[in-house]
Amino acid sequence: CILRPMNYRHAFHAGNPADVMKHAILALLLTRLTAKPAPFAVLDTHAGIGRYDLTASEATRTGEAALGIQRLLQAADAGSLPPAAAQALAPYLSAVRAVGGTTVGEPLTSYPGSPCLARAFLRQDDRLILAELHPEDAQTLKGVFRGDRQVAVHHMDGWTALKAHLPPREKRGLVLIDPPFEAADDFDRLVAGLALAHGRWPTATYALWYPIKDRAVSWHLHQRLEDSGIPKILATELTWNDDGRMDRLNGSGMILVNPPWQLDETLGQMLPALHEALGFTQGIAHVEWVAGERIA
Numbered sequence: 604c605i606l607r608p609m610n611y612r613h614a615f616h617a618g619n620p621a622d623v624m625k626h627a628i629l630a631l632l633l634t635r636l637t638a639k640p641a642p643f644a645v646l647d648t649h650a651g652i653g654r655y656d657l658t659a660s661e662a663t664r665t666g667e668a669a670l671g672i673q674r675l676l677q678a679a680d681a682g683s684l685p686p687a688a689a690q691a692l693a694p695y696l697s698a699v700r701a702v703g704g705t706t707v708g709e710p711l712t713s714y715p716g717s718p719c720l721a722r723a724f725l726r727q728d729d730r731l732i733l734a735e736l737h738p739e740d741a742q743t744l745k746g747v748f749r750g751d752r753q754v755a756v757h758h759m760d761g762w763t764a765l766k767a768h769l770p771p772r773e774k775r776g777l778v779l780i781d782p783p784f785e786a787a788d789d790f791d792r793l794v795a796g797l798a799l800a801h802g803r804w805p806t807a808t809y810a811l812w813y814p815i816k817d818r819a820v821s822w823h824l825h826q827r828l829e830d831s832g833i834p835k836i837l838a839t840e841l842t843w844n845d846d847g848r849m850d851r852l853n854g855s856g857m858i859l860v861n862p863p864w865q866l867d868e869t870l871g872q873m874l875p876a877l878h879e880a881l882g883f884t885q886g887i888a889h890v891e892w893v894a895g896e897r898i899a
């Protein structure tokens with residue numbers, strides 16, 4: 604039995620640039636799923652608490668949302684986003700505003716985590732399955748969705764959830780794997796978890812978040828994914844530090860397996876605009892096929 608740390612609390616980081624990148628892509632994937640009438644299922648293996656109070660001490664102590672979602676909302680409100688990026692970001696920003704209960708021009712006091720964001724896109728026959736291992740966070744999450752028949756909250760290990768809940772009865776859907784990367788082997792578990800899940804439900808779209816600290820680790824991840832034999836894998840990255848320090852978060856990465864058609868082009872417009880709107884003067888937005896289709 605390996606003892607794993609469980610110190611990570613997302614409340615300190617909600618709405619930061621990494622969350623913005625991850626959730627903006629998630630909203631695009633969910634929007635595409637709603638384009639067809641057949642019901643879909645979403646599995647979120649590391650769900651967190653669902654939504655986050657940006658006025659609480661955890662959030663105000665780090666101030667991370669001010670550098671992320673609040674900045675992006677200011678740019679959107681000022682009309683300074685390029686039209687294609689504004690269109691791509693619209694589903695995300697309207698879901699954020701709807702969950703946060705704010706209108707254009709007001710700062711946000713509450714931010715949706717992936718569960719509340721995904722819930723905003725469900726139609727009446729779609730389902731959301733959530734796994735969260737931290738006992739307190741799982742209880743909080745259960746409270747958020749109590750009485751909601753379309754959402755199942757499980758206090759369980761997210762890696763086990765891939766076995767327990769895949770494939771669902773729906774033919775279409777999305778799996779978000781968003782671990783805290785507290786343990787040294789989380790990259791190994793990510794690759795193994797994807798292989799297992801893809802074997803069970805090959806037609807789903809998968810979104811895997813990873814932190815960018817050491818560039819070599821990201822390249823190694825891409826190499827391992829390319830070697831996995833999974834046919835359609837798109838890697839997206841948003842970085843903001845160039846100085847080579849490895850002891851902090853220098854960027855945010857999302858691996859997309861089976862991304863919807865032309866999402867690579869949409870992301871190729873959205874991510875550079877996000878990089879600029881968040882005021883980054885270093886780093887880059889990058890979209891690259893690791894396996895399968897290539898950008899022309």
Ligand code: SAM
Binds near residue numbers: 609652717734759782
């Ligand atoms: N997906 C959330 C969002 O976008 O709003 C944020 C998730 S946060 C990065 C990672 C979460 O995983 C934390 O809430 C942590 O308690 C939880 N966690 C850690 N290890 C886990 C495991 N083995 N299985 C499920 N959840 C886990």
